[in-house]
């Protein structure tokens with residue numbers, strides 16, 4: 001860790017605005033991004049909290065937004081006194097930019113609790129800001145148990161996001177299962193939606209995995225989103241172990257064919273679905289995936305739905321389930337003995353048990369409004385995987401249990 005900088009340092013003080021107080025959000029849950037500058041009247045360098053994404057057994061990726069050209073680095077500390085600082089990017093630069101800074105942290109120990117902090121320095125070297133310390137725990141592939149939470153289809157509904165943030169407990173990871181936005185009609189929408197959703201610091205105590213929903217790929221500026229969302233392998237499909245759980249995150253693309261006129265020629269998801277099918281064949285043979293007690297897919301659009309009638313895309317038709325994705329992935333997922341597909345998209349919570357034709361359960365979360373929203377709490381240990389789907393008023397919508405190596409059932 002570097003010694004204290006001689007430069008003027010500014011620390012976020014978590015300023016409380018009238019707007020956030022009026023929203024009913026408690027000051028303790030507010031982000032620290034609305035920086036109050038100590039001893040200076042200039043605008044803060046940083047624009048959002050430090051977002052901790054793509055946790056791994058040996059690290060994570062940090063992402064945060066800035067107001068001007070800056071350089072960034074991440075400092076970390078563990079309870080055993082070890083500490084360090086991460087900054088070089090893959091091309092030997094200190095991470096820098098005038099919009100978003102990203103730092104990939106490597107070399108941490110699995111299953112270990114850390115405190116991490118962003119240090120942001122102006123390009124002219126005259127100002128430096130340090131973020132508040134955030135708690136972070138690396139994943140542990142060998143742990144006996146794991147816990148996770150799932151959000152979906154928040155669609156920039158800030159009342160829902162704020163309630164999810166205050167209700168959802170700390171966990172090994174938060175999986176935001178698509179449709180963070182409506183349409184990316186302006187590039188200005190991306191930073192507040194992805195890095196400061198509902199003005200909340202959503203990754204405190206629960207590092208973030210994200211999957212892409214059909215609205216996340218919609219609009220002329222959707223191509224910018226990958227520059228602000230980290231995944232373990234820099235692709236929108238990836239796999240990881242957390243204790244006994246093997247998770248596969250997939251990109252189901254749009255809910256209409258690629259050549260639909262509303263997409264303006266911007267998308268090529270049939271090719272991406274095929275690439276994911278090839279990747280699944282190789283990935284699911286890896287021992288840590290093949291031998292996991294629990295095998296779950298997270299993807300925005302369900303692979304099954306109650307009504308799978310043919311859609312007229314020339315009118316108002318759209319896919320409630322992704323038949324194109326299922327056609328590409330069903331066989332390889334069944335060979336893997338996938339137990340559960342966890343999705344959103346339909347805006348109504350649902351549970352479709354496994355059948356002879358589809359030997360995997362399909363679990364679906366709710367919609368964007370506070371009365372339609374749900375969140376999922378998952379826990380897995382030696383005896384079972386359980387996912388409880390709750391409304392924002394804590395009403396339990398579904399409870400699904402999976403025995404190790406077995407099919408799913410509702411209780």
Ligand SMILES: [Fe+2]
Nearest residue numbers: 153179215345
């Ligand atoms: Fe949605």
